[in-house]
Amino acid sequence: MPATANGHAPTAAAPAAKGGRVLWTPRIKAGRSAFPDVQCSGGTFGVVSDRVKGKVWRARQAGGRERCEAVGPKLKLGSTFFLGWSSKVNIHDGKSRYVFQLKCSPSTGTANHPVEMDITKGRIRLQAWTHKHVAVPLWTARVKNGTWHSYALKIHEGRKSGTLELWFDGAKQRFSNGSTRYTGTTYDGTTNYLKWGSYHPSTRDAVNWFTSPRMATTLAAATAGS
Numbered sequence: 749m750p751a752t753a754n755g756h757a758p759t760a761a762a763p764a765a766k767g768g769r770v771l772w773t774p775r776i777k778a779g780r781s782a783f784p785d786v787q788c789s790g791g792t793f794g795v796v797s798d799r800v801k802g803k804v805w806r807a808r809q810a811g812g813r814e815r816c817e818a819v820g821p822k823l824k825l826g827s828t829f830f831l832g833w834s835s836k837v838n839i840h841d842g843k844s845r846y847v848f849q850l851k852c853s854p855s856t857g858t859a860n861h862p863v864e865m866d867i868t869k870g871r872i873r874l875q876a877w878t879h880k881h882v883a884v885p886l887w888t889a890r891v892k893n894g895t896w897h898s899y900a901l902k903i904h905e906g907r908k909s910g911t912l913e914l915w916f917d918g919a920k921q922r923f924s925n926g927s928t929r930y931t932g933t934t935y936d937g938t939t940n941y942l943k944w945g946s947y948h949p950s951t952r953d954a955v956n957w958f959t960s961p962r963m964a965t966t967l968a969a970a971t972a973g974s
Contacts, residue, residue: 768966771829772821773973776803776960783818784941791816793945800896801834801959807945809845809954820942820961823850825905825935832900832915832970833944833961837867838893843950844868850903852937859936863903863912866948867891874914879907879933886923886930889916898974900967903934910934915967 774782776795786793790813796806809816839845850863859877866873872891876884891897900915912930914921922928944961946954964970 768830768964768969770962770964770969772963773960774805774818774820776805780818782960783820785819786817787819787943788816788945789813793818796957798957801957804957804959805944807956807958809946809956811952812949814949815945815947816956817849817943817945817947820944821963823905823935823940823942825907825940828902828904830900830902830964830967830970831942831961832898832964832967832972832974833959834896834898834974835944835956835958836894836896837891837946837957838953838955839867840893841950841952841954842869843952843954844948845950845954845956846947847872847944847956848899849943849947850934851941851943852935853939853941854937859933862910862934862936862940863901865899872897876912876930876932876934879936884930884932886912887914887916887921898971900971900974902967905935905940906933907935908933915971918971 780786791810792808798804807816844866846864846866848865849861851861852858859879862877871888873888874886898917902913904911946956962970962973
């Protein structure tokens, strides 16, 4: 089971939902303190009202700044979990932005971010990274500024035998190799954790709105809030 980051008590967990148990989710009412950390120097991160989703998180990465990301829980080697959320973006330049990261520490000499999702020129891409920091492109789809899309991942945390599966807008996705499951590095270094927002500096702003992510024991429980 994933452990909460930075010593946070498991009060962020939600009760069972749709046949599964929610292991962690940041509560909107708590504001940015619902996350173990927020890395958003010079940008803005907080809760806003959306006409489609209601109260959601907004990460605005200011032009010239490296990142605006919220940090999720630490992960345990060997654990398996589902992760679900919805997101829409506003990006008007050609610079790649990471909108989700499964990050590891230390960053050097490791995969750095064993799993990440990035958006460039209207396309979102899911990539895994090997323990030698070599990218493995798995999947891509077109996304439009201002349009909500739902994402769900099933992740088994392993250094070389980890697995990864993806659902996009409610449908199970097939990866570039024809399989619905990737096997490789999903955990590296000494500490692994999750991040949502926008990463990679550019001269222009980038905004990522997202619903509260849910880490859960089943797909249904993870996507219930998306």
